[in-house]
Amino acid sequence: MEVNNGRRNVEMKSEHIPDWTKLNLDCLFDIFSRLSIQQRCVAPMLVCKTWMNVCKDPFLNSVFDLEGWFLSSTETSNRWTSKFSEKVDSILMSVAEWSEGGLKVIRVRHCTDQSLLYVADRCPNLEVLWVKHCPKVTDESMGKIALKCPKIMELDISSSYALTRECMGVFGKNCKNLQIVKKNYVYPTEVSRFESHENYMENLSIFTLGNIDAYVISRYMQHVKHLELRFSTMTDKGFASICKHCVNLEYLDLSGSPNLTMDGVINGISILKNLKEIKKPNSTAFFFIDLL
16 A cells, blocks of 8 residues: 555656646747857757747847856867867857847857858848957958948957958948947957967067057048947057047047057047047056956
8 A cells, every 4th residue: 555655646746747848939938038049059959849949939049149158157278279169150150040130149259250151141130249359250251241231230359360450441331330349459468378379479460550440440430439449559649530530439448558648538539529438548447357
């Protein structure tokens, strides 16, 4: 009798265990929308076909944001390898396909031209593009995105040193809604921390191009409102050009820019009637903590 009672109790308990695979679609969408893209790819997609199909729904794939994961992860040693970039590319291309043209936000690091060329052909509604610390991203893919994704409003190409001034120019000419531009640099003395990554060492000459960036911005990005140029080698002359032509600026971050003088900054911003906040060149509060 004890054995039978035990079996009966087990059967009764099993009847009250919910079958999570049979949740209705509204519940699944609500639950999965609270997960990051990497969380959805690691677990829910592997449970059953229904869950996998929900994870691939365009509704859940309008945003591709890995920035939080990159900032919180402590495993950084393999990020500069080709194998790691291939994984990032694979996930980004999958999301671009699943979005069915609805992908609007991309925040990624260590991707390559391969995934961005794929995005350019499939995501015309893209509005936010972050490709920070992407040494294998070139003007080829970014130029194509600028031409095929004219709705972009926010661009961050910080520390992606293969990109040239032509890249910024083509975005300025084709993306008329561009409001936020970030082109921050790794501070030169910090580069030695990453001697294993040859691109940082080979592209130190980028720090001599601050004024060229300034002239490109002043010529092609006159509608920008938020501008970040941390650790730029831009001089007072280059900054004056930006202030003269980008009169709608509301936010400026010039932290750690050694060639700017306080007189030059004050004279430049005196004509910016809409400026609400500025991080001045001597500010160290924003020293790069997200180098990887």
